[in-house]
Amino acid sequence: MKKPLEYCHARNNRSMISQNSLDSLEFNKLLEIIAQYAKSDASRNAIFSIAPLSDKEEIENRFACIEEIRRMSQESRPLSILSFKDILPMLQKTRPADAIIEPVELVWLMEFLNSAHSAARQIKEDDSLIILNALIKNLTGMPELLQILNASIDKDGNILDSASPKLSELRREKRRIETKIRKSLEDITRDEGAAVFLQDNFITQRSGRWVIPVRMDSKGHVQGVVHDVSRTGETAFIEPISIIGLSNELENIIADEKAEEIRILKE
Numbered sequence: 001m002k003k004p005l006e007y008c009h010a011r012n013n014r015s016m017i018s019q020n021s022l023d024s025l026e027f028n029k030l031l032e033i034i035a036q037y038a039k040s041d042a043s044r045n046a047i048f049s050i051a052p053l054s055d056k057e058e059i060e061n062r063f064a065c066i067e068e069i070r071r072m073s074q075e076s077r078p079l080s081i082l083s084f085k086d087i088l089p090m091l092q093k094t095r096p097a098d099a100i101i102e103p104v105e106l107v108w109l110m111e112f113l114n115s116a117h118s119a120a121r122q123i124k125e126d127d128s129l130i131i132l133n134a135l136i137k138n139l140t141g142m143p144e145l146l147q148i149l150n151a152s153i154d155k156d157g158n159i160l161d162s163a164s165p166k167l168s169e170l171r172r173e174k175r176r177i178e179t180k181i182r183k184s185l186e187d188i189t190r191d192e193g194a195a196v197f198l199q200d201n202f203i204t205q206r207s208g209r210w211v212i213p214v215r216m217d218s219k220g221h222v223q224g225v226v227h228d229v230s231r232t233g234e235t236a237f238i239e240p241i242s243i244i245g246l247s248n249e250l251e252n253i254i255a256d257e258k259a260e261e262i263r264i265l266k267e
Contacts, residue, residue: 017052027052039115042086065131072129080122082115084108100265104157110149117141152264163264170257177250181210181243188212188240197221199235208254209247211237 022028031048038044053059072079085108093099101109120139123132152163161168185203188194189212195201197218204211206227214222216229219236225244228237239247 022052039081039083040086040112042088045086061131065135068129068132072126077122080118082111082118084111084115087112098266100262102157103153103159103265106149106153106265107155107157110146110153113141113146113149115141117143117146159261159264164260167257167260167264170253170260174250174253174257177246177253178210181246181250184243184246185210185212185240188242194222199230204237206237208251209239210243211239214238 031050035044035047038047053062069079087105087109090101090105090108093101093105116139118141120136120141123129123136127133152160154160159167161171182203189198189201189203197214199213199215202213204213209225209227211227212222213230213235214237216234216236219226219238222238222240224238224240224242226236226238229235230237
């Protein structure tokens, strides 16, 4: 009798069957049809690696596994497998000690863990699913890790403020400085004395610095740093000298924020 965890596992017996026989049986076409229902690239790859079995006991075990899944569908509670991406490439990236996983890859990991947790919970609720329960005995979906990830990464792969107290503080300070810069520039654009030198009354960014659009023939009247010129050559985008100190402070905060994000991803 095979161990429960051997149930439903594929074994490669293609070497025992000629390719001509597989072609005659249109075996690969059958796999292609089945693969259309796969929820992930990893599942599709696993399906395409399936080969006909030769061991009677293994065949019976496999059918017993399929029967439990079929019974769940017949009882209007089909096994719920959520879609997820293949996380193997991401796991391979984690081998170096200083490896950094991209936030979007952590989203893929979250999707995988959610799928595993959902399927495991559904199976464990039914003690009659003997074979499936044996298969997922050690499958939990790592709820502790999932909780940390949910508190750190949103569904779009953005690192949340709640990922760490330091990151939250840095972003709060960044928003404070940005608000101060914007208010200072908006005051300039609303000033009647300065309006004559402006090409328009909006504020924008160039090279990561906040600037105002100044008429090229008037740029000498606005003290500051020119960060860009319009394609027409009629507008100079100037960072007024009054906000340079704040802008430098903002750059330092952004650098610290990036360093903290990298530290979080390394964890």
